[in-house]
Amino acid sequence: MDDQLTLDFTARVLRDAGIKLAADHAERESPGWGELALGYVKEYACYHTEFTGEDCRMYAESRGFEAPPHKRAWGSVLLSAARRRIIKKIGTRQVQNPRAHMAIATLWKGL
Numbered sequence: 160m161d162d163q164l165t166l167d168f169t170a171r172v173l174r175d176a177g178i179k180l181a182a183d184h185a186e187r188e189s190p191g192w193g194e195l196a197l198g199y200v201k202e203y204a205c206y207h208t209e210f211t212g213e214d215c216r217m218y219a220e221s222r223g224f225e226a227p228p229h230k231r232a233w234g235s236v237l238l239s240a241a242r243r244r245i246i247k248k249i250g251t252r253q254v255q256n257p258r259a260h261m262a263i264a265t266l267w268k269g270l
Contacts, residue, residue: 174234182235185227192227196236197245199224204246204269211264212237213254237267244270 185192199219203210212233220226227233240246250266 178231178234178238181227181229181231184229185232188228189225192225192232193236193239195224196227196233197240200236200240201245201269204240204267207269209249209266209268211252211254211266213256213264237265241267246270 182193196219199222200215203215203218207214215237216226216230216233237246241248246267246269248265249268251263252266254262254264
């Protein structure tokens with residue numbers, strides 16, 4: 160395996176582990192949080208042609224939805240929505256949060 164493939168694989172494993180830890184923590188603090196969050200993703204995807212996870216999170220929180228202990232828990236919800244064919248990845252875009260230092264996020268589309 161070449162060095163880039165090894166780095167990509169390691170990065171993916173670490174990303175997925177971090178997402179799982181955050182999602183598990185959210186579920187311990189608020190059982191059923193993930194399924195409720197998924198409902199907000201479904202709702203948001205019906206009315207927006209393209210969006211980021213940050214957009215969904217802000218939408219849910221603006222409606223009084225409980226924020227998870229760590230925002231990374233939303234990654235699990237979005238990946239679940241993609242696996243369930245509720246949304247699909249269409250590209251990337253910079254996030255709006257200045258504290259994220261112009262990070263790049265997945266751009267999603269509802270199906």
